[in-house]
Amino acid sequence: MDFKEIHIGNYIKEQMEQKGIPIERACNFFKTGEEEVIRMYGNKSIDTDSLLKWCKLLEYDFFRMYVTHLLLYDGISHTKNNKRIRDSGEKIIFRKNIYTKEIKEFLVGLVASNQKTVSQITEEYNIPKTTLYKWLRKH
The missing domain is CATH 1.10.260 (434 Repressor (Amino-terminal Domain))
Known part of the structure; x- marks a missing residue:
């Protein structure tokens, strides 16, 4: 997809x-x-x-497809938001379970099929490496 x-x-x-x-x-x-x-x-x-x-x-x-698009491509990742908050001195808010099953399968599939490396995914989609490695271990 x-x-x-x-x-x-x-x-x-x-x-x-x-x-x-x-x-x-x-x-x-x-x-x-x-x-x-x-x-x-x-x-x-x-x-x-x-x-x-x-x-x-x-x-x-x-509608979930559009949410997935926003999470993957439009920079609403929590890492960008947390950097802004960290720079302003506010408390960082961690959001759990923002990634849908489809997003996880999509990204794990990219690594499994050797289309992208872990580094490329973390860079391109702003997914934390620890999160991505956790998904890879489970699949």
Whole structure:
């Protein structure tokens, strides 16, 4: 799964196929025609109301993909935040369990398949080395 470039329409179509849900059911659910559903498959992004409906229909949390993107690529890592806090003299707040199962599997998979080294992952995604090594030991 590509968390960097999310094409939500492709993921919706993939979930429809995996779950074996006929397109007619989506048409009825959205009260629209088949052309509109197919058009949604082609969209890189869709509005949140429609995405929430897709989540309900497919019983899948598509929003989690965007959270994963934020954690991996947009610098909301606790290490950057803690550096700012440390420099200002405030207390550091540690956040437990911010990494989802999908994030852990994604990063462990990169190391296991030799696509990236531990150093590259810690540098690129701001994941603490001790955290990454803990995941690697468990998998």
